[in-house]
Amino acid sequence: MMEKSKLGISLNLFAALLYFTGAAEYIALVVAVPVGYVLLFEENEKLKRTAVKALIMAVIWVIVTFLVSSLSILSYTVLDALSHYNRIVGNNERLVSFYQLLRSIPPTISNIVRISKIVVFAILGLRAYRQIDVKIRWIDKILDRHTQCQK
Numbered sequence: 001m002m003e004k005s006k007l008g009i010s011l012n013l014f015a016a017l018l019y020f021t022g023a024a025e026y027i028a029l030v031v032a033v034p035v036g037y038v039l040l041f042e043e044n045e046k047l048k049r050t051a052v053k054a055l056i057m058a059v060i061w062v063i064v065t066f067l068v069s070s071l072s073i074l075s076y077t078v079l080d081a082l083s084h085y086n087r088i089v090g091n092n093e094r095l096v097s098f099y100q101l102l103r104s105i106p107p108t109i110s111n112i113v114r115i116s117k118i119v120v121f122a123i124l125g126l127r128a129y130r131q132i133d134v135k136i137r138w139i140d141k142i143l144d145r146h147t148q149c150q151k
Helices: 011-022 027-041 045-089 093-103 105-129 137-146
Strands: none
Touching: 011 027, 011 045, 011 105, 027 045, 045 093, 045 105, 045 137, 093 105
């Protein structure tokens, strides 16, 4: 029989839920609620470690998304300045087509980041559900150093 959480669902399903919520767009609220519940009320150390690891992964994705968005804004600013310069000196067709090509890069990168986040959290959630320990060395080192969560 599977070990159950205090909510009455299996611990492996709860661990999977922690990763699946990491794929949500409103990351801070969506991930913080189940992680907070696990840390405050659950006694299973493996589930607590999974909760903290899911939270760290979610925060990493927030940082990556922020960096990609910042670079997109910066690149659009530069490209708009080049476009205005091109209009002032005369429309050069090559420069216009090059500008349009460059303008398509930031949304493509954003989409790649968004899709990769969903794929990574889905894989982590499925592995957690199957009770396969998700080993990410540098995150495990952070957990070992800064938490009381046992392996």
